[in-house]
Amino acid sequence: MATLPHPDRPPHLHLRSTSVDAAQALGLLLGAVVLVLAGSRLLLDLPPGQAVSRAVAVVGPVFPALFAALVVLAAAAALRLARDPADRRWRQLGLQAASGIATIALTFTLLGISLGIGGLADRPLTPDSVQAVIGELTGRFALAFATTVVGLPAAAGLRALVLVLADRGGRP
Numbered sequence: 809m810a811t812l813p814h815p816d817r818p819p820h821l822h823l824r825s826t827s828v829d830a831a832q833a834l835g836l837l838l839g840a841v842v843l844v845l846a847g848s849r850l851l852l853d854l855p856p857g858q859a860v861s862r863a864v865a866v867v868g869p870v871f872p873a874l875f876a877a878l879v880v881l882a883a884a885a886a887l888r889l890a891r892d893p894a895d896r897r898w899r900q901l902g903l904q905a906a907s908g909i910a911t912i913a914l915t916f917t918l919l920g921i922s923l924g925i926g927g928l929a930d931r932p933l934t935p936d937s938v939q940a941v942i943g944e945l946t947g948r949f950a951l952a953f954a955t956t957v958v959g960l961p962a963a964a965g966l967r968a969l970v971l972v973l974a975d976r977g978g979r980p
Contacts, residue, residue: 826884833883837876866950867916874912875959881905882966889973902970906963913959920952 845856854862863872885902888895924945931941 825888829884829887830880832887833880836883837879866947866954868951871912871916871955875909875962878905878908878912879962879966882909882970886966886969886973889970889976893974893976895974899970899974902974903967906967906970909959909966910963913955913963916955916959917952920948920950920955924948924952 845859848854848859849856852859882902882905885898885905888898889902892898924947927944927948928941931937933941
């Protein structure tokens, strides 16, 4: 099903405003990352490079990449809704992106738990190996809970932002 551009704007302006929204959303995400890295430096005395290394060591590169893409999509939808609250397509897109964040957070939580439990299944537990097995198990559980702690509040916040901005249009 083909979608038609907004009737008040020529098609090239519709595409341009979408790319501007995406660029602004990416800028907001990068600004938030800088603030988080500055906070880790101030609160934990952790240099930005070490903070990024630790985060990637805990959750890997896939979760942050998916998370960032969905955050940019939801933020672009929020920016569009700030200009045009009645735009139902962008409302749905923003809500779906926020739901996608919650979905990947819970998926990676279950992945971390299953990897941890799976690691126990094929390793013998002896007094000499218990320390290593527990260390590996807690590392996998760190993946599990870190994605939940980051993903679910972000999803809830973005969902609320999209709904509040869309509600300014006076729709039920």
